[in-house]
Amino acid sequence: MTDRRRLTSQRLFALTIGALTLLIVLGSWAGYASLADTTRVSDRLQLRISPAATAVVELGAALVDQETAVRGFVLAREPDFLAPYHEGVATERRVADRLRTLLADEPHALERLEAIERVAAGWRTAYAEPLIAAPNPESPLVVSSKTAFDALRADVSVLQQRVDEARAAGRRALDSSRHRRDTIFGIIVGGLLIGLFAIALMLQRLVLRPLERLQTSVRRVADGDFEHHVPADGPPDLAALGSDVEAMRERIVTALAESRGQEERLRRSNSDLEQFAYVASHDLQEPLRKIASFCQMLQRRYAEQLDDRARQYIAFAVDGATRMQALINDLLAFSRVGRVYDNVTxxxxxxxxxxxxxxxxxxxxxxxxxxxxxxxxxxxxxxxxxxxxxxxxxxxxxxxxxxxxxxxxxxxxxxxxxxxxxxxxxxxxxxxxxxxxxxxxxxxxxxxxxxxxxxxxxxxxxxxxxxxxxxxxxxxxxxxxxxxxxxxxxxxxxxxxxx
CATH class of the missing domain: 3.30.565.10 (Histidine kinase-like ATPase, C-terminal domain)
Structure with missing residues (x-):
């Protein structure tokens, strides 16, 4: 019977706690992996794909600025019209370099980007630079330039489509990762709740009921029935606790008589402290205040009749009285706190x-x-x-x-x-x-x-x-x-x- 109780109250608890610990460890590992995957997918979507979509729009705008600037220059023949063209070329190169970094894991999009760069360079060589060198609104290059640029714009639209598809795929992956994460955490919470319910049930049957009986007995002793015997029943660990409480009860009964004698001694000690505080606050401080007050009055009234040594002696007296008052206040504070004093250095x-x-x-x-x-x-x-x-x-x-x-x-x-x-x-x-x-x-x-x-x-x-x-x-x-x-x-x- 003792072995069965020991297994129920101790080893079964150990097995349950071990199972909960294993569940927590496995769940923590799975949760960590799920969170890491969700973070990776989210970072890719937010830090690479979404900025890439914005960069494609910026690339298209830079190319349009180039084409618009060339047509304006050809019509107006004003050098100021070429400023957007040069800015557009610089922006195109900067954005293309950024896109190569953002789309490093999107080979199809990178191929389209490289094609756009080649076509754009070809358009500048075949149309933009000749028109800038010889601006002529009637030149056949004006019409063919527009046709070639429309093809370039179509390539940018294809690149935008590729990036949008990658962003949609990233969102789907993020939703899937979040769903998987929520499922894992739900399993962890469910397992913990089941384990806690099992522990609560075992506590009720194996611990709480014996503890209630022990509590009833202890309460009787606490209410003053020091002769009441505390039973030692229940599982071995609680039985040992009951035995310890019974032994403590016996020691309390023995120490109670001794404590009453100590209480009487403490009462006398407190009476001495009260007497000390009274003497210190009345019989000592009042004469000191009079000494300091009259010495100061003596110094003020007869200051011209006193030599330096007399003034020095008066100063000694006032200072001594002041120091003594401070010392008495320290003694009073020390008597109030008793043996507890925190200013240790x-x-x-x-x-x-x-x-x-x-x-x-x-x-x-x-x-x-x-x-x-x-x-x-x-x-x-x-x-x-x-x-x-x-x-x-x-x-x-x-x-x-x-x-x-x-x-x-x-x-x-x-x-x-x-x-x-x-x-x-x-x-x-x-x-x-x-x-x-x-x-x-x-x-x-x-x-x-x-x-x-x-x-x-x-x-x-x-x-x-x-x-x-x-x-x-x-x-x-x-x-x-x-x-x-x-x-x-x-x-x-x-x-x-x-x-």
Whole structure:
């Protein structure tokens, strides 16, 4: 029974698809051949026979122009009357050359064309040129010239008839080719419809009915009846699908309990993010706006009483406040998108560090901070704003948590290991006790009172989030006792990804 079902549901489908494929291949080949033949016949009719018919008319007109010009010249004896004659001769030769190309596969028409050229040349030699040399209306050549030209005109009519016959034959061939093409495509469409009907019938009997039963069971589970058993019946492939769905149901039941715990943790995390957004948008931005506003008012009102250095300090303050507001806005945007951030590009960390050094220049001058950093920091892939934020938070923390009366000394180091860049930011400040290693990376967790060390407690939490977003990890080095040493890793850019 299993073998018969396997043959019905799988091999029979394969045979049907194979037959349809063969029909499509054969039909495509026949259709292509028919289209090619139709195109060939149509091109011959449109590009050769029809233009040849037009050229024959043009040839006849050129010959008539010659005969008319000679008679006019003989009667009027005006040289201007010969201009149509010479133009007609040139046109005749040009059109004859074109006709030889267009009628290359019409030997009878070519023979008639050659005869016309010979007769026309003979008419010019025997009648036209003597009359042009000695114009005399009473010359017997005038009458005999007309008789000879009438015979030439009859030859042109015969050539026109031959070309018309070729055009009629071409149209008949084109109609026949189109009929054959339509018949072939009709057979292809009919075969495809029959094959599709056969497949639909087999789908109904072998797949859809078992799927309906499976769907009913799955729907009960989807509606919340997780204890409902999903049957595994029907052909072997659908039975295997039913077994997989049943196994998935069991895994869902197991994972449901775990997901509820994760949901609670996620709720707390979202609450922290909302608190962060509130603090960033109110407690931080409003003081910054006041600083910038009052510094600008101070500069405008006391501009004449301030020296260059004072103006420069005011400019530093305004610029710092503006930069801080932009940084807060970046943090707010980052908190809204969570862990999804699309602005991934190659980031030169040396340039990033120079930017951070420039942003913190005023604080470093005020605190006599010494920042030692390698000149050859690598290029990594990530978001430039977030990586600049990472370095700025680490360096700012090292400056903020300095020892009293001791100028901060910050050392940035970098090593490569196991496909990662390992960075460290080491300072000579007050340090962090090892038991607080996990707490410092939790958002809004503070180790010191706000009046001693200002801040919202989000710096290292943001650093952790940025590093993990870029595929690395961050930690406190507990072996270093001369201050604090924060270490983190970032993935090495693959050679194929480097510019």
């Amino acid at each position: 190659d980031v030169d960390l040396s340039a990033t560090m120079r930017r951070v050094r420039s942003d913190l220049e005023a604080r470093m001058l005020d605190t006599d901070t010494v920042l030692e950093c390698p000149e050859d920091l690598p290029v990594v892939q990530g978001d430039p704003t977030l990586l600049a934020m990472l370095w700025q938070n680490l360096v700012s923390n090292a400056i903020k948590f300095r020892k009293p009366d001791t100028p901060p000394r910050i050392v940035v180091d970098r090593q490569d290991e196991d496909g990662f860049h390992r960075f460290s930011v080491q300072d000579n400040g007050i340090g962090i006790e090892p038991q607080f290693e996990d707490k410092i990376f939790v958002i809004f967790q503070r180790l010191h009172p706000r009046d001693v060390y200002p801040g919202t407690g989000i710096g290292l939490a943001i650093c952790k989030r940025i590093v993990e977003h870029h595929g690395g990890r961050i930690w406190l080095d507990p072996t270093y006792t001369g201050g604090a040493r924060i270490c983190f890793t970032l993935p090495v850019v693959a050679a194929a990804d480097q510019p």
